[in-house]
Amino acid sequence: MYLVTSEQMRYFDHYTIKTLKVPGIVLMDHAGKAVAEAVVKRRAKRVVVACGKGNNGGDGWIAARWLQHGGCSVHVVTVVDPGNLEGDAKLAFDMAGAANVSWNIYQPGDLGGSSIELLVDALLGTGCTRPLAGVYEQIVDEMNHSGVPILAIDVPTGIDASTGEVKGSAIRASETIAMAYEKLGTAVTPGAIYSGHTHVVDIGIKAPLPEGMASYVDPSELRQKWGSRDALSHKGTFGRCGIFVGHMQGAAILAAAGAARTGAGLVVLGTRGSISLAVLPDYVVRQAESPVSALEDCQSIVVGPGLGTDLEPLVGTASVDEMFSSKRGVVDADGLKLLRASNGLRRLNDGWVLTPHPKECANLLGWTTEQVQRQRLTAAMQLAERTGAIVLLKGYRTIIATPAGEIRVNPTGNASLAVGGSGDVLAGVIGSLIAQGLNGFDAASLGAWIHGRAGELAGAALTPISTTASDIVDYISRAIVTFFDGIGARN
Numbered sequence: 001m002y003l004v005t006s007e008q009m010r011y012f013d014h015y016t017i018k019t020l021k022v023p024g025i026v027l028m029d030h031a032g033k034a035v036a037e038a039v040v041k042r043r044a045k046r047v048v049v050a051c052g053k054g055n056n057g058g059d060g061w062i063a064a065r066w067l068q069h070g071g072c073s074v075h076v077v078t079v080v081d082p083g084n085l086e087g088d089a090k091l092a093f094d095m096a097g098a099a100n101v102s103w104n105i106y107q108p109g110d111l112g113g114s115s116i117e118l119l120v121d122a123l124l125g126t127g128c129t130r131p132l133a134g135v136y137e138q139i140v141d142e143m144n145h146s147g148v149p150i151l152a153i154d155v156p157t158g159i160d161a162s163t164g165e166v167k168g169s170a171i172r173a174s175e176t177i178a179m180a181y182e183k184l185g186t187a188v189t190p191g192a193i194y195s196g197h198t199h200v201v202d203i204g205i206k207a208p209l210p211e212g213m214a215s216y217v218d219p220s221e222l223r224q225k226w227g228s229r230d231a232l233s234h235k236g237t238f239g240r241c242g243i244f245v246g247h248m249q250g251a252a253i254l255a256a257a258g259a260a261r262t263g264a265g266l267v268v269l270g271t272r273g274s275i276s277l278a279v280l281p282d283y284v285v286r287q288a289e290s291p292v293s294a295l296e297d298c299q300s301i302v303v304g305p306g307l308g309t310d311l312e313p314l315v316g317t318a319s320v321d322e323m324f325s326s327k328r329g330v331v332d333a334d335g336l337k338l339l340r341a342s343n344g345l346r347r348l349n350d351g352w353v354l355t356p357h358p359k360e361c362a363n364l365l366g367w368t369t370e371q372v373q374r375q376r377l378t379a380a381m382q383l384a385e386r387t388g389a390i391v392l393l394k395g396y397r398t399i400i401a402t403p404a405g406e407i408r409v410n411p412t413g414n415a416s417l418a419v420g421g422s423g424d425v426l427a428g429v430i431g432s433l434i435a436q437g438l439n440g441f442d443a444a445s446l447g448a449w450i451h452g453r454a455g456e457l458a459g460a461a462l463t464p465i466s467t468t469a470s471d472i473v474d475y476i477s478r479a480i481v482t483f484f485d486g487i488g489a490r491n
């Protein structure tokens with residue numbers, strides 16, 4: 001399911017109107033009618049539509065006309081004098097006016113009526129380019145404080161439709177009706193939190209799609225790239241995934257369990273010391289002065305889970321430098337510190353996947369954690385560009401970015417994943433997929449999807465409260481079953 005930026009949406013609108021000769025007002029009529037249908041589905045009878053000055057406002061006027069046509073009690077509050085509307089928005093107002101839709105120019109306090117059942121946000125859409133101020137800020141704050149559910153047209157007002165940034169006030173919608181495509185800014189946080197449930201409606205827009213469009217992680221696309229196992233396969237077919245084992249061995253063992261459950265032919269634990277866990281029948285343990293040499297023959301290496309203080313002796317060593325230059329794998333947790341300490345933020349190849357949480361991402365970029373959380377998409381893209389690696393920025397709606405600027409957003413996962421060790425499991429899952437031959441982008445995307453789905457399933461069975469990282473490992477198999485069935489997939 002594609003996710004589009006404002007600029008891409010403008011191009012699609014333009015192409016449909018200019019090349020396919022579909023008048024803009026026809027598209028707007030489909031948009032407004034779809035909104036009216038969504039309102040009717042919610043059984044709301046008394047509705048107020050708040051309209052702005054652009055085409056998003058035009059969608060609002062059309063929705064109001066259709067609602068009136070269907071017998072709903074609807075009223076429009078507009079922040080601009082309709083006499084100043086232009087183009088299709090003006091036509092939309094004329095149609096609503098001819099149908100006797102009631103309206104007034106917004107005055108603070110207008111939305112206090114206790115009988116309103118639903119507010120429709122048609123203030124700003126993909127054209128919102130700056131923080132809200134003045135009357136827009138006033139009406140948005142009043143709508144948010146009204147206690148009435150809000151249905152947003154296309155994008156909640158105040159959200160940057162391309163990046164998901166919220167620079168000031170913004171509508172907190174319970175539902176968003178997106179025209180033609182969901183906007184990237186409502187798929188990633190913080191924008192996603194403001195959008196509620198997002199539905200996409202077809203309004204007749206069609207255009208050639210540019211290469212490398214952003215999308216949700218899509219099982220139907222990844223199913224073609226992973227998972228088929230014929231009868232002649234053997235453990236060598238599915239790669240060796242090496243895990244660096246530092247002194248916090250539990251974390252590395254969780255990564256190893258994630259790797260094994262996701263199908264690596266062999267999981268190799270490389271350690272400088274001894275491994276105290278008595279029996280580990282599923283893994284090969286190799287001891288060597290340098291864990292890098294112990295994992296020399298592995299197709300992927302997971303560096304970080306549980307590395308702890310074992311990090312210092314590795315910093316700046318030739319074997320670590322050589323590993324980052326020539327190998328592929330996953331760098332997580334303390335591995336990210338090792339990466340930073342070894343020649344600064346060096347350039348890697350895109351067979352490496354970095355899996356920072358927001359604070360680790362902030363440390364790598366020299367930002368604050370709050371800055372990363374405000375600009376998650378930009379942060380992930382910048383880190384990928386600077387390092388040359390794939391970046392998976394953890395958190396709700398995990399973002400996966402390539403150095404070339406490609407983006408995927410993971411739709412799976414819930415609060416069950418917010419537990420110690422969960423990230424170690426994810427690192428192992430991705431390392432395993434790289435060992436099996438997936439490229440870094442696909443491995444990170446599929447790994448995030450499987451890990452998130454395993455968390456959802458574990459949480460559903462055990463409650464998110466008592467789900468542990470080991471439970472997430474135990475549910476990986478069931479997540480893989482749903483991956484192949486399409487159950488639980490967003491699209």
Ligand SMILES: NC(=O)C1=CN([C@@H]2O[C@H](COP(=O)(O)OP(=O)(O)OC[C@H]3O[C@@H](n4cnc5c(N)ncnc54)[C@H](O)[C@@H]3O)[C@@H](O)[C@H]2O)[C@@H](O)CC1
Nearest residue numbers: 013024027028054055056124125126127128129130131154
């Ligand atoms: N033909 C089309 O282009 C179609 C557009 N559609 C709708 O139109 C929307 C995009 O329309 P527009 O490009 O007119 O954009 P908007 O309706 O989002 O508004 C843009 C206007 O608001 C102003 N503005 C930007 N940021 C502001 C702020 N913070 N405070 C106050 N004013 C601000 C801009 O200067 C511009 O005048 C989409 O989101 C969608 O809802 C749909 O009806 C489908 C067809």
Ligand SMILES: [K+]
Nearest residue numbers: 121124153155
């Ligand atoms: K809107």
